[in-house]
Amino acid sequence: MPITDDLSIQQNLVDGAVATLIFAHGAGANMDSAFMTEFTQLLNEREINVIRFNFPYMQQRLIDGKRRPPGKMDVLKESYIERIKQYSAELPLFIGGKSMGSRVAAMVAGEEKVNGVVCIGYPFHPQKKPEKLRLEPLQEADKPVVIVQGDRDPLGNKADILDYDLANNITVHFVEDGDHDLKPRVKSGFTHFQHKITAANVIKAFIKEQS
Template sequence: MAITDDLSIQQNFVDGAIATLIFAHGAGANMDSVFMTEFTQLLNERHINVIRFNFPYMQQRLIDGKRRPPSKMDVLKESYINRIKQHSPELPLFIGGKSMGSRVAAMVADEDKVSGVICIGYPFHPQKKPEKLRLEPLQNTDRPVVIVQGDRDALGNKTEINDYGLANNIHVYFVEDGDHDLKPRVKSGFTHLQHKITAANLIKSFIEEQSKC
């Protein structure tokens, strides 16, 4: 693990890494949430370095204990761009995140150094508002993008997404019966861990393919 004096960043580096991923949290859970921590471990096991960070509003929440909504998108984008600029990549650099974090990553995908974008549970629209689409970040980048989505995600399910006509640089994979966190119901016969492992394997394959380009 790399050491940093910045408490809003966590760098999990491994020997023999094939790439580095800057990995941003969703709207309501910080970089040390169970999902972010467990998924980082799965990526490390697949020889992918992971840099997690807290957006400023979330770091301030941790300092004073006051719940606050996410900052405006311009502030979130600036925060993400700063993380990219602070990193001096010796390996291919990918950016991405969970839910809101993946949306912000897609918005800054055309920054120098970025080889591709990785989205887990992309928020295609707000819950129960399928008409308020958030396709523009995906439509405005030529960078390769991989999205791993639960097929019953309330922020964009399989039926909806298949009707969006996404560009060829956007690769969407669905995990069966998964929700916004990729979690399936017990009756599905799958476990949450199985779907996380599937997602990690898909991401590794995506990184390997793009790193050849």
């Protein structure tokens, strides 16, 4: 439950937690989106505290109802760093996010409190522009990074990623037939919820290993 007056932050805490994850939303959906809410619950069930927050542009959108693009990357990074600085608990801290949120997290991984980075659907490149790679944040991250990626993600599919020269501190776990939201097609035999559970289990194992 929230333990702050800041309406742009939501803290979901559990008894016996082993770590805390600051979990940032993607470009088009806020911290209370169905994906963010359901995934937070799955992480809570795995003894991980979750702190969600809205980037400033998204919080302003909620206030006035006007759609607007994400702010400049420097503003997004500053917002994430502020959340990290606010963290004062003794539990190990991890940072990450969904899509754009994971990219910003990778960029601020050098903050002293951070033990590792969690990425769900990392945007390796813009859609239909595979030549415009966004590997630099991952390559420069000096902490362990785990990425859970749908193997047909249009922002970085399995075939493409296996050709990238990723650093040794980066681990990528692919979910079969998953898209950018990890959602598989019906014919795959998998369900979206199954892939979310897999992702939560991968993250729990990563956090235990790095704590």
